[in-house]
Amino acid sequence: GAGVSQSPRYKVAKRGQDVALRCxxxxxxxxxxxxxxxxxxxxxxxxxxxxxxxxxKSGLPSxxxxxxxxxxxxxxxxxxxxxxxxxxxxxxxxxxRGINEKLFFGSGTQLSVL
Amino acid sequence: DQQVKQxxxxxxxxxxxxxxxxxxxxNSMFDYFLWYKKYPAEGPTFLISISSIKDKxxxxxxxxxxxxxxxxxxxxxxxxxxxxxxxxxxxASARYGGSQGNLIFGxxxxxxxxx
Numbered sequence: 001g002a003g004v005s006q007s008p009r010y011k012v013a014k015r016g017q018d019v020a021l022r023c024x025x026x027x028x029x030x031x032x033x034x035x036x037x038x039x040x041x042x043x044x045x046x047x048x049x050x051x052x053x054x055x056x057k058s059g060l061p062s063x064x065x066x067x068x069x070x071x072x073x074x075x076x077x078x079x080x081x082x083x084x085x086x087x088x089x090x091x092x093x094x095x096x097r098g099i100n101e102k103l104f105f106g107s108g109t110q111l112s113v114l
Numbered sequence: 115d116q117q118v119k120q121x122x123x124x125x126x127x128x129x130x131x132x133x134x135x136x137x138x139x140x141n142s143m144f145d146y147f148l149w150y151k152k153y154p155a156e157g158p159t160f161l162i163s164i165s166s167i168k169d170k171x172x173x174x175x176x177x178x179x180x181x182x183x184x185x186x187x188x189x190x191x192x193x194x195x196x197x198x199x200x201x202x203x204x205x206a207s208a209r210y211g212g213s214q215g216n217l218i219f220g221x222x223x224x225x226x227x228x229x
Contacts, residue, residue, distance in 0.1 A: 004157070033216065042118075042219030043158065043204050056216065093155055102148060103217065104156030 002026075004106035012112045013082045021077045021109045023092030023111050032075050033103060034067055035091040043091050049075060082113045117141045118206050120220035127227050133191040136222050137204030140185065144206040149178060149189045152201045160162065162189070163203075194227045201225070 005024040011020050025032050031050055035043035036059075045059040051072035060067070064082075069075040079086055089110050093103035120137045127133045135149075139162040152209035164171040164178045164187070171178050177190045191198055201224045206219040 035219075040221065042205075042221045043217075044119075045216040046214055046218070059216075093157075102160040102163060105150075105159070107155065107157045 004092055004094055004104055006090075006106035006109050008109060009107065010110050010112075012114065015083060015113055016067065017113075019082055020098065021079075021090050021092075021111070023075045023077070024108060025073065025075070025092070025094030026096075026104055027073075028096070029094035030097050031095045031101075032069055033078050033093045033095075035074070035093065035105075036061075036114045037089045037091055037108070039088075046077070046090075052110045061102050076079070079111075082111075084113050087111055115140075116220075117144075118204055118218050118220040120121060120202075120223050122223050123221070124224040124226070127194045127225065129196055129218060129227055130193045133153070133189075133194045133198065133225055133227065135191075135202050135204075135225065137187050137189075137191040137220055138185060139187075139206050141208065141218075142185070143208040144218075146207040146209050147187050148179070148205045148207075149176075150203040150205060150219075151198075152222070157191050158203055165205055191225075194225075196227050196229050199225055199227050 007022045034046040037043045047067045049069040050057040064080045066078045089108040091108045093105045095101045126150045148163040149161040152158045153163045162173050162176050180187045201222040204220040
């Protein structure tokens with residue numbers, strides 16, 4: 001596709017439910033990032049992949065958060081036992097090569113935990 | 115503790131005039147700075163960047179200035195147009211530091227350009 005695609009666009013979950021958010025990066029992009037953006041805040045780094053390798057997961061807020069990119073293209077961010085504080089927009093971004101470049105962002109998944 | 119600060123939550127400017135958006139940072143390891151623009155319900159889109167070896171970078175109506183001694187950068191938009199109305203995020207990266215170069219974002223400044 002022409003840009004980074006994320007699905008679903010909106011997700012409403014009951015507290016305690018597991019959710020899975022999908023990201024399709026720009027074809028051929030090596031690096032993939034997940035960011036979390038709370039209301040009124042800037043995006044905050046969660047995790048980073050280079051191809052299928054997860055090189056940095058220092059931003060994941062708890063062990064309920066898990067991300068994978070098994071074939072080096074599509075990535076999934078999974079949140080187990082969702083809590084209200086997980087409500088945010090989850091942004092995926094990719095870049096052509098390494099980390100030292102501008103990122104191309106998707107439109108995000110808005111997660112609301114009730 | 116915020117490493118990238120945008121102290122003005124909002125800015126209103128008349129069409130045709132200059133818009134100046136400011137950003138301060140605290141981490142001296144940052145060596146690459148970017149500005150992103152975000153419309154509602156869309157992801158941020160890259161606008162312009164600057165490396166720490168420069169003090170100015172220009173792209174059409176957009177110019178970014180970097181003052182390393184003050185740990186301050188600014189984005190100038192001249193002339194401002196109504197389509198520039200959006201939230202602008204300043205971001206910084208330590209490409210050669212230990213953080214893997216992931217971007218640290220400010221909270222954003224909402225720019226409104228009035229016709």
